[in-house]
Amino acid sequence: MRISMAEIARRCGVSKATVSRALADDPRVKPETKEFIKAVAKQFNYEPHVIASNLARRRSKIIGVMLPDAPRTIADPFFLEYLNGVSAVLFEHGYSMLLPQVSRDNIAQTISSLAARGRVDGVVLTEPRIDDERIVFLQKSGVPFVFLGCTNSKDVAWVDGDNEGGAYLAVQELFRFGHRQIAIIIGERGLVAAQNRLRGYHRALTDLGVPLQEELIWEGDFTREGAYQAVRTRLQSGGELGASAIFASNDLMAIGAIQALREAGLRVPEDVSVIGFDGVEVGKYLTPPLTTVQQPINELGRQVAFALLEQLEKEMGIRQTTLPVQLVNVGSTTAPPKSR
């Protein structure tokens, strides 16, 4: 227990109110008094009690940050880079992050205790699902919130990379290389992002005049293991992949796919081309580096934070932002199809 504001006030011969104002640089305090108080505070190493201050102010200066469930989070470097962007902006503005533990089956409870009065000033969420139930809870609670990833609900703030456009780019690039049998490993159905990337794939093929083939749409769940299994199964059963190129809906799945291909003796990109989505650091560590649709991951985090702060501090309306994506490392894990 260290010194309190009351104590400082006593030692300065002024009231608590004056100390409070002086430390907040309120212009109504006489300069000399202010200097004096500040000096005394420094001398005693006074630090205001944030909790009490927040209680009086009716705010917490804490933002709740919801990441996907544990298994995804730990495996996906995307979220670390994202988190870094979020936290950088939040801290610049004096906010701290609260990372609650969430599991799929107690969403309602997590949300409501997170959004409980006074606990957090706002919430940022990731990976909206189609008709995400969290949205209802949050709107009811009245706590401002922003999603990383576009939602299909109106009146919800979000920031997202151009999922559909990115997928389109990837498929187009594979087509340019000469591929006509292009498979997609989709992400967990139910996630808006997975849906949009699939839509980009569809649109590209249609525009390019390539007939859609249901058997080239492979189920994945955004994890490396999922994609690994998806590819492995195909190679084991038929022996033939049926595709000369694979567009994986995220980098982790691209990595899993590549592993499965190599284990089966297939070379990347000589035998099969692979493109990922996200542009995580890890992709650069591979040999060769992963060809992928790069999202500005860190910037996504920053923008999410900004969007929330605008709601909190500037009382601006909700904002929906899409950031551009770009293809990187073209020709690294991509090449023309093997001629027969």
Added chain:
Amino acid sequence: MRISMAEIARRCGVSKATVSRALADDPRVKPETKEFIKAVAKQFNYEPHVIASNLARRRSKIIGVMLPDAPRTIADPFFLEYLNGVSAVLFEHGYSMLLPQVSRDNIAQTISSLAARGRVDGVVLTEPRIDDERIVFLQKSGVPFVFLGCTNSKDVAWVDGDNEGGAYLAVQELFRFGHRQIAIIIGERGLVAAQNRLRGYHRALTDLGVPLQEELIWEGDFTREGAYQAVRTRLQSGGELGASAIFASNDLMAIGAIQALREAGLRVPEDVSVIGFDGVEVGKYLTPPLTTVQQPINELGRQVAFALLEQLEKEMGIRQTTLPVQLVNVGSTTAPPKSR
């Protein structure tokens, strides 16, 4: 603004105190009253105001978590896995995490505002430096704290992997493969972990009767770029590496080293063997998977949290724990030296 405890009390025709007790399951409250109050609270969707409650209780139920500076954090997947372990345990016990932004030059300020009365109940820190100045600040502040990584100060709680032993294992394994020219890429000098891994390297060579060679100790900083440059420089200047095997003090550096080697046309492990340290997920994604000294990363996080909770809740003394490490993927990026 939702309903308050006073309001619930009024509606139940009891005092705030009784409501408070009822909701805390205090046995002194008559069962019927308790049930009734709980029912009313539920009906109104009452959530206690955590901040106020904590103010009254003189605790925050928040733990400050200090990670290394931003550039390291973002690049090193180790910390995400670690963080997951920490947070899991903390949340099981009702604590939240606060991740402050830290930079090397405002450590004093960060620590003191973090440890300021009431803000956090305890702090967990990573990567102790030799004679770490944070320790002094923390001890002065009186806030309980635990380090991930052993310190050279007495009376400090910490949890660590067996750095020296792990390094010893790695070198021993390379020796078994027949290597005699074993280089080490060390971590940032000043970090206790870097020092201990180097010590293990020394001890192993000495025990194995291999003469120490200063020119086989390469400077690194625990980043991929640092190790990449370290290896690259060597290959460019002399052309000869001077080593048939490399022990990198962490996985990220092993990855950087491998990149530099491959760019120079050297194969891993046929031409040069590489062993890392940590056992991060990413290592498994490489082709071939990285041979490394695996630490129980998630468990390290859990133990750090437990050690702190013991101090907080059980008033147990400080605890120092070392967890075992093990070599994994032997023969993956390691092989006998090339015969000439």
Added chain:
DNA sequence: CTGAAAGCGCTAACAA
């Protein structure tokens, strides 16, 4: 420019 006083919403003696 400064102070007094009234809370913020809850907990915890101490009484009853």
Added chain:
DNA sequence: TTGTTAGCGCTTTCAG
């Protein structure tokens, strides 16, 4: 078993 009474440490009207 319950209520009363003080706070927790700070901010913020409202007077002066």
